[in-house]
Amino acid sequence: MPTITTRDGIKLYYEECGSGTPLLFVHEFGGDWRSWEPQMRFFARRYRCITFSARGYPPSDVPADADRYSQEIAVNDMVDVLDGLGVDRAHVVGLSMGGFATLHFGLRHAARALSLVVAGAGYGAEKQYEDYFRGVSLEVARKFEEMGAPAFAGVYATAASRIAFQLKDPRGWAEFAAQLGQHDATGSANTMRGVQARRPSLYDLEDELKRMAVPTLVIVGDEDDHCLQPGLFLKRTVPASGLLVLPKAGHTLNIEEPGLFNQFVGDFLATVEQGKWLPRDPRSAPAEIMKTQ
Incomplete structure (x- = not known):
């Protein structure tokens, strides 16, 4: 079983396939390395694709102490995976929890990021919901511990x-829910407590985000309400960013709409590699409605 050992001694399971420019996939809270299978199959035709299970997600190690989980540690783990595989720079694609980690990777390690795809990132970012999000995150952690992953997965997945x-692809949703039920309850609870409940709001990172020059594609579903406004915020804040809103789509974008996701991410990567994904031209000032002179 291929693993990378992190700087603090945690073994992370990874898979890779394909060759070429490295492309790292970072999964959401409700997923694991398997969540990226539609992307691994598609992008491995042109890229060296790498996916891994975060700490707390078997077959990676599951630390029992919640203090060994945090947003900073999640980014360190991404760096350690790249270092362990001898990768200097990579395109990075993350969903939800992985999208937050991808954004923080861009802030802390811009020189190692060829580009960023930040999908479904927004939960807990809205300032008016900060307290609610932290509280419900702790409740989710408690439920995983009390009910166990197999039982609570059916609740969380709805x-x-x-x-x-669930409505558009019952079979795909059922596979997602079944895989969620195979997670480690302790790992899920500690991830909620250590990462989700403690991470900073995106709005608190505004000054840093304005200085981040990494080409960035932000993707949200139009029925993923708590990611829509954060998505607009990122578009207006990150200089070289674009915003893609997928219609009639929820949170689990890469497996809910794999065809559209792959198409737009593929176009984005190609544009970046041609040096054509640029910061917004200052002439397209958002305050201007019509030109009169």
């Missing part, structure tokens, strides 16, 4: 932002 997926 959250509002997952319904669009």
Whole structure:
């Protein structure tokens, strides 16, 4: 079983396939390395694709102490995976929890990021919902511990932002829910407590984000309500960013709409590699409605 050992001694399971420019996939809270299978198959035709299970997600190690989980540690783990595989720079694609980690990777390690795809990132970012998000994150952690992953997965998988997926692709949604039920309850609880409940709001990072020059594609579903406004915020804040809104789509974008996701990410990567994904031209000032002189 291929693993990378992190700087603090945690073994992370990874898979890779293909050759070429490295492309690192970072999964969401409700997923694991398997969540990226549609992307691994598609992009391995042109890229060296790498996916891994975060700490707390078997077959990676599951530390029992919640203090060994944090946003900073999640980014360190991404760096350690790249270092362990001898990768200097990579395109990075993350969903939800992985999208937050991808954004923080760009802030802390811009020189190592060829580009960023930040999908479904927004939960807990809205200032008016900060307290609620932290509270419900701790409640989710408690439920995983009390009920166990197999039982609680059926509840978690029916959250509002997952319904669009369930309705349009019952088979795909059922696979997602089944894989969620195979997670480690301790790892899930500690991830909620250490990463989700403690991470800073995106709005608190505004000054840093304005200085981040990494080409960035932000993707949200139009039925993923708590990611829509953060998505607009990122578009207006990150200089070289574009915003893609997928219609009638929820949170689990890369497996809910794999065809559209792959198409637009593929176009984005190609544009970046041609040096054509540029910061917004200052002439297209957002305050201007019509030109009169």
